[in-house]
Amino acid sequence: xxxxxxxxxxxxxxxxxxxxxxxxxxxxxxxxxxxxxxxxxxxxxxxxxxxxxxxxxxxxxxxxxxxxxxxxxxxxxxxxxxxxxxxxxxxxxxxxxxxxxxxxxxxxxxxxxxxxxxxxxxxxxxxxxxxxxxxxxxxxxxxxxxxxxxxxxxxxxxxxxxxxxxxxxxxxxxxxxxxxxxxxxxxxxxxxxxxxxxxxxxxxxxxxxxxxxxxxxxxxxxxxxxxxxxxxxxxxxxxxxxxxxxxxxxxxxxxxxxxxxxxxxxxxxxxxxxxxxxxxxxxxxxxxxxxxxxxxxxxxxxxxxxxxxxxxxxxxxxxxxxxxxxxxxxxxxxxxxxxxxxxxxxxxxxxxxxxxxxxxxxxxxxxxxxxxxxxxxxxxxxxxxxxxxxxxxxxxxxxxxxxxxxxxxxxxxxxxxxxxxxxxxxxxxxxxxxxxxxxxxxxxxxxxxxxxxxxxxxxxxxxxxxxxxxxxxxxxxxxxxxxxxxx
Numbered sequence: 232x233x234x235x236x237x238x239x240x241x242x243x244x245x246x247x248x249x250x251x252x253x254x255x256x257x258x259x260x261x262x263x264x265x266x267x268x269x270x271x272x273x274x275x276x277x278x279x280x281x282x283x284x285x286x287x288x289x290x291x292x293x294x295x296x297x298x299x300x301x302x303x304x305x306x307x308x309x310x311x312x313x314x315x316x317x318x319x320x321x322x323x324x325x326x327x328x329x330x331x332x333x334x335x336x337x338x339x340x341x342x343x344x345x346x347x348x349x350x351x352x353x354x355x356x357x358x359x360x361x362x363x364x365x366x367x368x369x370x371x372x373x374x375x376x377x378x379x380x381x382x383x384x385x386x387x388x389x390x391x392x393x394x395x396x397x398x399x400x401x402x403x404x405x406x407x408x409x410x411x412x413x414x415x416x417x418x419x420x421x422x423x424x425x426x427x428x429x430x431x432x433x434x435x436x437x438x439x440x441x442x443x444x445x446x447x448x449x450x451x452x453x454x455x456x457x458x459x460x461x462x463x464x465x466x467x468x469x470x471x472x473x474x475x476x477x478x479x480x481x482x483x484x485x486x487x488x489x490x491x492x493x494x495x496x497x498x499x500x501x502x503x504x505x506x507x508x509x510x511x512x513x514x515x516x517x518x519x520x521x522x523x524x525x526x527x528x529x530x531x532x533x534x535x536x537x538x539x540x541x542x543x544x545x546x547x548x549x550x551x552x553x554x555x556x557x558x559x560x561x562x563x564x565x566x567x568x569x570x571x572x573x574x575x576x577x578x579x580x581x582x583x584x585x586x587x588x589x590x591x592x593x594x595x596x597x598x599x600x601x602x603x604x605x606x607x608x609x610x611x612x613x614x615x616x617x618x619x620x621x622x623x624x625x626x627x628x629x630x631x632x633x634x635x636x637x638x639x640x641x642x643x644x645x646x647x648x649x650x651x652x653x654x655x656x657x658x659x660x661x662x663x664x665x666x667x668x669x670x671x672x673x674x675x676x677x678x679x680x681x682x683x684x685x686x687x688x689x690x691x692x693x694x695x696x697x698x699x700x701x702x703x704x705x706x707x708x709x710x711x712x713x714x715x716x717x718x
Contacts, residue, residue, distance in 0.1 A: 298384070300627040301376040301609060303331070304641060305346060305359045332361070333414040335371035342368030342618065344611075349395045349621050351653040353645025358464070360391070360623030363401075363615050371417050373610035376627075378410045380604045386471040387634040388427050389626040391642045393464035395653075396619025403458075403613075403620055404428025404440055407627075410607030417610055424603045427469045429458035439479060439486075441469060443495060443601055450495045456487055463650055466624065466642040470631055471601055482646075483638045497600050502588040510584045517577050525572035532565040 307327045328346055335341060342365040352358035363370055392403045406423040426442040439456035442449050456479055459465045468480040471491075478488040492498055538558035548556050609625060624641045628634055 297633055298379070298629045300379050300606070301374070301625065303374065303625040304623065306357060332372050332374045335373070335415060335417040337371060337416050337418040338369070340368070342370045342615070344370065344372055347621070349393060351395065351649060351656040353648035353652070358623065358645060358649065360621040361611065362621045363613070363618040366618050367616055368618065369419070370611055370613040370615065373408070373412070373414045373417055373608050375414065375608050378605040378607040381471060381606065382602045382604065383473050384629045385473060385631060387626070387628050387631055388425065388469040389466065389624070389634050389638060390428070390622060391464050391466045391624040392428065393462070393621045394460070394619065395462045395621065396617050397462055398431050398615070398620060399617050400432040401613065401615030401617065401620065402428070402430050404430060405625070406610045406612050407606050408608035408610055410605045412608045414608060417612060419612055421612070424606060428467055431458065431460060439467065441479065445497050445600055450497055452494055453496065454487060454494050462653060464642060464646060466638045468634060468638065475600060483635055483643065491600050498595070498597055499591055499593040501591060501594050503591045504586045505589045508587045514584050515577065515579045515581050516583055518580050519574050520577045521572040522575045527570045531570050532563055532567050533569055534563050535566045536560040537563045
């Protein structure tokens with residue numbers, strides 16, 4: 232599916248269901264009227280027309296169940312119909328995505344996005360996405376679509392991201408905004424409904440953030456969801472269901488699910504500890520105790536050192552001058568350590584006392600949790616220390632199965648080839664760095680041997696002329712070889 236796709240008035244497959252039903256009803260009514268007028272021309276002809284109309288109504292009703300609110304894969308021109316060919320030629324240039332995505336001007340030094348498949352990929356054209364291109368920058372870019380509501384509907388938020396730079400600290404998430412957002416003024420403090428995706432900063436801090444807006448506050452997920460931190464493309468999917476449950480998938484595989492009330496602190500807890508309950512004074516929580524009938528043996532020696540029985544007081548010992556004489560201490564050969572009674576199971580053990588709970592009088596169910604009425608903008612509002620992340624395959628829909636199918640037909644079809652190309656690319660980079668290190672050592676050795684400095688100027692000029700174009704030629708050659716299956 233080329234480019235972005237949003238709901239339009241002429242696209243029944245993406246209109247609100249109510250509009251579809253209305254359109255179907257209107258169309259059927261008008262055509263039945265015409266059929267009735269022509270009834271005199273033949274009952275059979277009228278019956279055939281009626282059957283056709285019922286078939287069309289059935290098809291349109293089925294199509295109305297799926298809603299694709301937004302879809303962006305940056306594949307402008309892939310459609311083969313004449314209309315889409317013209318649309319590509321006249322609406323979309325090489326930078327056609329810039330007509331659909333708006334850069335914020337809230338601050339003048341936002342980082343720039345560029346459209347690219349990156350250094351390694353499964354398909355150079357189909358894997359093109361929005362890549363952060365400047366280190367230590369904030370980014371603010373967004374796309375608008377027809378407002379929709381997820382009330383009584385499933386909402387699926389899905390996209391892919393590739394941190395090919397080996398991200399050390401930065402965001403890889405998306406945000407959904409209301410239609411009131413001024414895209415040209417979007418910034419980190421702009422109100423949003425949902426934030427979803429990986430957030431990485433430092434070793435061990437690699438989590439999927441799921442933040443919802445509710446009652447003028449933002450609530451982050453209580454359960455930790457680990458994200459993927461390698462350099463391959465990964466598919467992230469958030470599913471919100473009308474029954475107030477959720478699911479997060481990574482690479483189209485289940486990661487976590489549950490109830491919204493349980494995993495976000497939207498509401499006070501349903502149960503609280505009874506403030507009037509107290510543990511009984513005689514409640515015995517000891518699982519084991521010392522045997523009260525166990526007695527220490529009479530010959531048990533607990534003293535590690537004892538006075539030497541063979542020591543004699545010196546004849547010249549003067550107690551008036553020297554004090555009381557004490558024999559020196561020696562190791563007690565019969566020492567057995569401190570005696571302790573044996574441990575037995577406590578016959579009076581009652582288990583751990585559990586504080587009784589009661590219904591929380593402060594708790595009241597809220598059926599409006601995660602109900603949003605005018606979702607209209609998807610944005611990338613990020614900070615990245617090391618740039619290079621590529622965002623692609625954006626999808627907002629109400630159909631879980633369709634989202635999984637789209638993921639399998641985009642990311643899923645090309646992930647294995649991308650991984651192989653990444654391994655080849657990394658091997659090329661490893662060899663290139665080894666060659667550069669070798670050349671650097673050779674130049675340093677030449678400088679040490681050139682005591683008069685005769686060759687220093689020439690070697691510096693050679694060093695300045697080397698890398699850029701040569702490296703690009705090596706990468707292009709390796710890419711062509713990989714595409715031909717030679718690597």
